[in-house]
Amino acid sequence: MNFEQSLKRLDEIVKSLEKGDVSLSDSMSLFEEGTALIKNCGKMLDEAEQKVVMLRKGADGAPVELPFDAE
Amino acid sequence: MEQKIFSVTDLNNRIKGLLDVDPILQNVCVKGELSNYKIYPSGHHYFTLKDADSSVRCVMFKGSAMKLRFRPENGMGVLAMGRISVFPRDGAYQLYCTDMRMDGMGDLYVAFEQLKAKLMAEGLFDKNHKKPIPRFPQRIALITSGAGAAVRDMIRVSGKRWPMAKIIVMPVRVQGVEAPAEIRGAIAYANRYNVADLIITGRGGGSIEDLWAFNDERVARAIYESEIPVISAVGHEPDVTIADFVADLRAATPSNGAELAVPDADEMRQYLDSLEIRSSQALMKKLEVYRRRLNELSSRPVLKSPTGYIELKRMETEMLKNRLLSVQEARLNSMRRAFVGYAAALDALSPLKVLSRGYAVPTDEQGKVLRKTEDAEIGQMIDLTLSDGALRCRVEEKVKGDK
Numbered sequence: 001m002n003f004e005q006s007l008k009r010l011d012e013i014v015k016s017l018e019k020g021d022v023s024l025s026d027s028m029s030l031f032e033e034g035t036a037l038i039k040n041c042g043k044m045l046d047e048a049e050q051k052v053v054m055l056r057k058g059a060d061g062a063p064v065e066l067p068f069d070a071e
Numbered sequence: 072m073e074q075k076i077f078s079v080t081d082l083n084n085r086i087k088g089l090l091d092v093d094p095i096l097q098n099v100c101v102k103g104e105l106s107n108y109k110i111y112p113s114g115h116h117y118f119t120l121k122d123a124d125s126s127v128r129c130v131m132f133k134g135s136a137m138k139l140r141f142r143p144e145n146g147m148g149v150l151a152m153g154r155i156s157v158f159p160r161d162g163a164y165q166l167y168c169t170d171m172r173m174d175g176m177g178d179l180y181v182a183f184e185q186l187k188a189k190l191m192a193e194g195l196f197d198k199n200h201k202k203p204i205p206r207f208p209q210r211i212a213l214i215t216s217g218a219g220a221a222v223r224d225m226i227r228v229s230g231k232r233w234p235m236a237k238i239i240v241m242p243v244r245v246q247g248v249e250a251p252a253e254i255r256g257a258i259a260y261a262n263r264y265n266v267a268d269l270i271i272t273g274r275g276g277g278s279i280e281d282l283w284a285f286n287d288e289r290v291a292r293a294i295y296e297s298e299i300p301v302i303s304a305v306g307h308e309p310d311v312t313i314a315d316f317v318a319d320l321r322a323a324t325p326s327n328g329a330e331l332a333v334p335d336a337d338e339m340r341q342y343l344d345s346l347e348i349r350s351s352q353a354l355m356k357k358l359e360v361y362r363r364r365l366n367e368l369s370s371r372p373v374l375k376s377p378t379g380y381i382e383l384k385r386m387e388t389e390m391l392k393n394r395l396l397s398v399q400e401a402r403l404n405s406m407r408r409a410f411v412g413y414a415a416a417l418d419a420l421s422p423l424k425v426l427s428r429g430y431a432v433p434t435d436e437q438g439k440v441l442r443k444t445e446d447a448e449i450g451q452m453i454d455l456t457l458s459d460g461a462l463r464c465r466v467e468e469k470v471k472g473d474k
Contacts, residue, residue, distance in 0.1 A: 004207040014349050014353070020357055020360075024357060024358070024361055027357045038347050042343055050238065051238065053238070054239075057260070
């Protein structure tokens with residue numbers, strides 16, 4: 001699951017937990033799922049490293065990625 | 072001849088002195104087009120007045136600027152009144168403007184307004200055509216100059232806020248006659264090969280001429296036709312271009328473009344924290360509800376004294392048993408009544424009853440009942456059973472009846 005999907009699922013989980021119409025054991029498993037997702041999202045944020053490339057038109061017209069020097 | 076040696080200050084002051092005594096230069100009215108208009112926090116206005124071939128720097132101090140009855144904009148044609156003097160620090164002469172009036176409109180300004188009106192009529196600025204900016208773009212194409220502060224600012228701001236987004240630089244010229252075609256081409260190319268989820272196109276600040284590519288109709292149409300959402304990020308805050316009107320989102324500057332393009336990781340961390348708090352609170356609340364219910368239940372008599380339940384069940388059993396018994400009783404009684412009736416009926420049919428009325432039953436020595444005269448022989452001993460006993464008799468004669 002990517003960040004956006006994780007966040008969407010998290011929103012669903014928190015909403016249904018707050019609505020409170022799920023059983024206690026379902027609440028517990030939702031809570032566990034949510035906690036794992038939060039941890040994973042935090043990890044994704046912490047470990048992300050920006051990638052910068054420059055795009056050039058290749059010989060066949062398709063894009064070719066080249067390293068980009070920001071200077 | 073010995074040459075006089077000036078200090079720079081002396082030189083500037085001498086020139087200043089020359090200009091300051093010229094009665095014509097002390098009260099001039101200059102016609103030109105506004106460019107590079109800047110309002111400083113001090114309240115002073117700085118700008119350049121230009122025509123096709125020349126330009127002159129101007130300053131309008133706060134006191135005069137406050138009296139202006141219109142908002143000066145780059146490209147606007149004006150008549151500027153004031154005096155010419157030298158700013159000794161820079162050795163540059165400038166117009167100290169005391170008043171300014173609009174002079175029709177500058178050519179660029181007219182072109183801008185005409186194109187704006189045309190594209191607006193065609194619906195290129197329609198709100199409902201604007202595409203939403205993705206909340207978490209994974210690939211962002213920067214269509215801008217590959218060199219200069221703008222692209223560096225966008226990469227820096229985006230990387231600081233949201234390093235998860237990959238930056239794809241598509242270098243183009245952003246000023247000069249080639250610029251509009253290159254910008255249009257890059258937008259179309261990005262779409263054809265679907266290289267990004269979001270495009271930011273723009274450049275750093277400059278004169279209205281420098282920014283002109285972003286007032287080009289070809290660029291406007293390319294932005295309109297782009298399937299990939301486009302953020303325009305041209306110049307500084309006050310600069311407004313046609314691209315800004317067509318773009319799905321207008322950013323004030325290139326850095327602001329990057330800010331608008333991606334979420335902020337720190338805010339996201341806070342949001343994740345808030346989700347964590349919310350979900351644990353929700354779970355606690357749920358547990359609290361259950362705890363309260365449990366308390367309620369455990370205070371009920373059934374759970375308070377477990378034997379109470381058994382007592383209750385015993386009472387119920389007792390009641391059921393009683394009900395069963397009374398049903399049985401009723402059935403027995405009705406059976407008993409029926410039996411009495413049957414007994415009376417049986418009694419009426421009893422042979423003893425018949426005998427008591429004077430009848431007798433003849434039987435042979437084997438006890439077989441004699442029904443007809445031929446059942447006995449002359450001289451045979453038979454018994455006649457009466458109501459209280461029997462008579463032993465001998466058959467003397469057979470008398471045939473009518474039957």
